[in-house]
Amino acid sequence: MHRILLLGAGKIGRAIAKLLADSGDYAITVGDLAAPALARLAHIPRVTTRVVDVADPVALAAAAAGHDSVISACSYGVNPGIARAALAAGASYFDLTEDVATTRIVRDLATQARPGQIFMPQCGLAPGFINIAGHHLTVGFERLDQVKLRVGALPQFPVGELKYNLTWSTDGLINEYCNPCEVVHEGEKREVLALEGLEHFSIDGVDYEAFNTSGGLGTVWETLAGRVRALDYKTVRYRGHRDLVHFLIDELQLRNRRDLLKELLERAVPITLQDVVLVFITVTGWKNGVLTQVTDARKIYAAELFGEPWSAIQITTASGICAVVDLHRLGRLPESGFVRQEQVDLPRFLSNRFGANYSAHAHGVGELPMWNPPL
DSSP: OEEEEEEOOSHHHHHHHHHHHHHTSEEEEEEESOHHHHHTTTTSTTEEEEEOOTTOHHHHHHHHTTOSEEEEOSOGGGHHHHHHHHHHHTOEEEEOOOOHHHHHHHHHHHTTOOTTOEEEOOOBTTTBHHHHHHHHHTTTOSEEEEEEEEEEEEESSOOTTTTOOBOSOHHHHHHHHHSOEEEEETTEEEEEOTTOSOEEEEETTEEEEEEEOSSTTTTHHHHTTTTOSEEEEEEEEETTHHHHHHIIIIISOGGGOHHHHHHHHHHHSOBOSOEEEEEEEEEEEEETTEEEEEEEEEEEEOEEETTEEEOHHHHHHHHHHHHHHHHHHTTOSOSSEEOOGGGSOHHHHHHSTTTTHHHHTEEESSOOOTTSOOO
């Protein structure tokens, strides 16, 4: 049985624990500093809990010892320390970070990996599934022109001027809205400002906007380097959201007071489990000498799992990381070192028992037959 140390017992951590435990192939130790959060998991078969201070290297080292893999469902700021503990313990490492600087640290640590030990950050939705699916759609092109990756985690029933509910980490959300964004422009990698590059589109009669946010591109720009003229990642929201965020972050200068911005958002913007994840990918290039465009658009909805309501962001994020952990256990990923999301085969991901949730709870709205992209 594969022994997992899962750090973080919040919404996503609990979802990961339940998926892995239900499979019967994992023994999971969940570590967190919050005893009430751990208590919510104590009744699950094959799950044990322990109080762990993830900011304490000694506590991390003790917790990681004897495990095959370490999963971080914590905020990106503590992930470098968790990755170091995994390295020392000889355990493979997985996280959900969107933070570019954190990923660079993990990548450096991966150069010291032992045989059979991998380091795979960015295993959620975006980065994560969007990079796996986006890269898959580039297969069969003789020459690529544009790759556009768009993802939104949205309330099904938007209210208020922001037309938004908190569905995941507030720290991660602020990070995406404030940090520089990587793109490829005219074949060269560049950094652009978050909240810029505003565009509008409609799917199923609903109007959306998309704009630059940090981190979602992951490492796919490196994988496609020299092959694509333009590549970018943007976050999808309902129309009008971006202008209000710009007012808060730039005009009120809350970019430099992120703790205050977090407090304001968490006091005023409620969470919701009634959400929808929108994935919208467009690839343009030449096939058989003809300029061709392929598009995949899908919506994944909140659903009931294990007799309780799960949000769409819980389903997609937890399923994404559980799928790659499962593929690692089965020997279907590179054997050691740093692993990029786009090294995951999409058909293999979707046929995995966890990755299948991306289809089971999806309503396709222009979805390609992703098993065989048309040539």
